[in-house]
Amino acid sequence: MRIAMIGTGYVGLVSGACFSDFGHDVVCVDKDAAKIDALRQGVTPIFEPGLDKLVERNVADGRLSFTTDLGPAVADAEAVFIAVGTPSRRGDGHADLSYVFGAAGEIARALRQPTVVVTKSTVPVGTGDEVERIIAAAAPDAKAMVVSNPEFLREGAAIEDFKRPDRIVVGTEDEDAAEIMREIYRPLYLNKAPLVVTSRRTAELIKYAANAFLATKITFINEIADLCERVGADVQDVSRGIGLDNRIGPKFLHAGPGYGGSCFPKDTLALLKTAEDHQAPLRIIESVVKVNDLRKRAMGRKVIGALNGGARGKTIALLGLTFKPNTDDMRDAPSIAIVQALHDAGAKVRGYDPEGVEQARPLMPDVEFCASPYEAAEGADAIVLVTEWDVLRALDLKRLSASMARPVFVDLRNIYPPEEVENAGLEWHGLGKPARD
Numbered sequence: 001m002r003i004a005m006i007g008t009g010y011v012g013l014v015s016g017a018c019f020s021d022f023g024h025d026v027v028c029v030d031k032d033a034a035k036i037d038a039l040r041q042g043v044t045p046i047f048e049p050g051l052d053k054l055v056e057r058n059v060a061d062g063r064l065s066f067t068t069d070l071g072p073a074v075a076d077a078e079a080v081f082i083a084v085g086t087p088s089r090r091g092d093g094h095a096d097l098s099y100v101f102g103a104a105g106e107i108a109r110a111l112r113q114p115t116v117v118v119t120k121s122t123v124p125v126g127t128g129d130e131v132e133r134i135i136a137a138a139a140p141d142a143k144a145m146v147v148s149n150p151e152f153l154r155e156g157a158a159i160e161d162f163k164r165p166d167r168i169v170v171g172t173e174d175e176d177a178a179e180i181m182r183e184i185y186r187p188l189y190l191n192k193a194p195l196v197v198t199s200r201r202t203a204e205l206i207k208y209a210a211n212a213f214l215a216t217k218i219t220f221i222n223e224i225a226d227l228c229e230r231v232g233a234d235v236q237d238v239s240r241g242i243g244l245d246n247r248i249g250p251k252f253l254h255a256g257p258g259y260g261g262s263c264f265p266k267d268t269l270a271l272l273k274t275a276e277d278h279q280a281p282l283r284i285i286e287s288v289v290k291v292n293d294l295r296k297r298a299m300g301r302k303v304i305g306a307l308n309g310g311a312r313g314k315t316i317a318l319l320g321l322t323f324k325p326n327t328d329d330m331r332d333a334p335s336i337a338i339v340q341a342l343h344d345a346g347a348k349v350r351g352y353d354p355e356g357v358e359q360a361r362p363l364m365p366d367v368e369f370c371a372s373p374y375e376a377a378e379g380a381d382a383i384v385l386v387t388e389w390d391v392l393r394a395l396d397l398k399r400l401s402a403s404m405a406r407p408v409f410v411d412l413r414n415i416y417p418p419e420e421v422e423n424a425g426l427e428w429h430g431l432g433k434p435a436r437d
C-alpha cells in the first residue's frame with residue numbers, strides 16, 4: 001500500500017515509521033523544513049525510545065522517505081493520513097482545526113486517483129464531515145473517502161503501542177474504505193488486535209471519551225490521595241485494593257501532580273466545548289478539568305508548605321520536568337505550574353531532566369538547568385521529584401542528603417518508601433500517606 005502521512009510529529013513520524021515497517025511504502029510530509037532536513041540526514045527530531053532505529057531501518061530499505069512537498073506524495077498515495085496538530089484554540093478551548101482544514105485543502109488539490117483520506121489527528125465529532133466538504137469544494141471531481149482513525153499511542157511507549165494496540169478504531173460508512181483500512185492494518189489484525197469499525201462520528205467521539213475517562217481515573221485517585229492524607233490512610237494501598245477488582249483495573253490509579261501532556265488537557269477541554277455546543281453538558285469532565293488545574297499549582301504550595309518558613313530566597317531542585325518519563329514533550333507538563341508557583345513565592349528553581357531540557361528552557365526562562373540530579377541538589381533547600389524517569393528511581397539518597405542545605409524531599413510520584421528517605425537523613429513528603437511523626 002502506498003501511504004502519505006501529512007504531519008511528521010510524535011504521531012505522524014511514529015505511525016509512518018511503523019506502517020513502513022509493516023511493508024507499506026510511506027512518504028512522511030511536513031511543512032517544517034528543518035524537521036524534514038534533520039530526518040533526511042538521519043536525525044530524529046523527537047525523543048521516543050526505539051524510533052531512531054526504526055526510522056533508519058525503513059529508510060535504508062527504501063520504504064520510508066521524507067518531504068516538504070505534499071503534492072507528489074498525495075498524488076501517488078492510496079491512503080493519505082492527516083496527523084497534524086489540533087491544539088487548544090486560544091481563548092475558548094475548542095480544538096484548533098486550522099491545521100487539519102489547511103491540510104485537507106492541500107490534499108484535495110493534489111488528489112489524482114480514488115484515495116482514502118484518514119484523520120488520525122484527534123478531532124471533534126463532525127470534523128470528518130467538514131474535511132469531506134472542504135475536499136469536495138476544492139476538487140469536485142476527486143474521489144476521496146474520508147475516514148476517522150484516531151490514534152491511541154502513548155508517548156514514551158509509542159512504537160510498542162502502535163504495533164500492539166488494544167484496538168484499532170476505524171470510522172467509516174464506506175465498505176471500500178473499510179477494506180483499505182483493513183489492508184493497511186492487516187499485520188496487526190492478523191495478530192488479533194480487534195478492529196472496531198464504527199460510523200465516522202462515533203470513531204471521533206471514541207477518542208475523546210477514552211481520554212476523558214483516563215483523565216477522570218487519574219483525577220479520582222488524586223482526590224482520594226488528598227483524603228488519605230487527612231484521614232491517615234495510604235493511597236497506594238487504596239489503589240491496589242481497588243485496582244485488583246477487574247471492573248476497575250490497576251492502571252491510571254497512581255496519585256501524582258495532576259495530568260498534563262499534549263493530549264489530556266486539550267482533549268478534555270475540547271470535549272467540553274463539543275458537549276456545550278450540543279447542549280449535553282458533561283459535568284463529571286467539567287469537574288475533572290477544574291480539579292486537575294487546581295492540583296498542579298497546589299503541588300507548588302505543597303512544596304512551599306514542606307519548607308515551613310516559606311520559600312522566599314530558598315533554592316528548590318525539581319527532578320523530572322517532562323509530563324511523563326521517556327519523552328522530551330513538555331506540553332502542559334505539571335512542572336510548569338509548579339515552577340510558576342515556586343517563583344511566585346520567591347524561590348530560586350533548579351531543574352534536571354534527562355531529555356526535556358531543550359523544550360523546557362523557553363517555557364521556564366528563570367530556571368537554572370543542571371546536568372544531573374546531584375548537581376541540582378547541591379546546596380538546595382528542597383528536592384521535588386516531579387516525573388518518574390528511571391534514572392530518578394534509583395537515586396543515591398544519602399549523597400543527595402549530604403549535599404543539600406536543608407534535607408527536604410518531596411516525592412510527588414510516591415517512588416520512595418518514606419522509611420528509605422528518612423534513613424538517608426531526608427525529611428519525607430509525599431502524596432496520600434499518613435503524616436510522619
Ligand code: NAD
Pocket residue numbers: 006007008009010011012029030031032035070083084085086099102103106120121122123151152153154155262263
Ligand atoms: P506535533 O505537533 O508533534 O506534530 C504535528 C506536525 O504537523 C508538525 O510537525 C507540523 O509542522 C505538521 N503540520 C501542520 N500542518 C501541516 C501541513 N498542512 N502539512 C504538513 N505538515 C503539517 O503533533 P502530535 O503530538 O504528533 O499530534 C498530532 C495529532 O495526534 C493531534 O491531533 C494529537 O491530539 C493527536 N494525538 C497525539 C498523541 C501524542 O501522544 N502526541 C497521541 C494520540 C493522538
